[in-house]
Amino acid sequence: MQLSPHFSLESMIASQTAARLGLCNTPTNFVLGNLTDTCNRMEGVRAMLGNRPILVSSGYRAPAVNAAIGGATTSAHVTGHAIDFTCPDFGTPLEVATFLSQQAFEFDQLIYEYGAWVHLSFDPRARRQCLTILSAQAGYKPGIAVG
Secondary structure, eight states, X not given: OEEETTEXXXXXXXXXXXXXXXXXXXXXXXXXXXXXXXXXXXHHHHHHTTSOOOEXXXXXXXXXHHHHTTOOTTOTTTTTOEEEEXXXXXXXXXHHHHHHHTSXXXXXXXXXXXXXXXXXXXXXXXXXXXXXESOTTTOEEESSOOO
């Protein structure tokens, strides 16, 4: 099922953790609406990145899946508002996060995470918060930065 031209439901609910632990990662109809909105907003992000392919590493996480990976109980992944991704044809995750942080579009959180991917949330709070986390020990730092 396509949620938008370039994002499928399957890509937004795929979870190795859910598969390994036998956890259901099927969204409710309410969350499905949020996922559809997230995917449609990601079409705009894809356009900003030169219409290059976006690789989704994490989209929706059912509460049990989120707990199993140690995610925050307030994670926007649980409500279908967040996506973790890379766009290798555009650049590194740092380059993608830096570029997106400079663009004029509505988002809640843009996080450069662990040097490996970009987290983007479209939670309705729309705080336009840019953060970096490179290790759990170091925690979240304001802005998009290497260190």
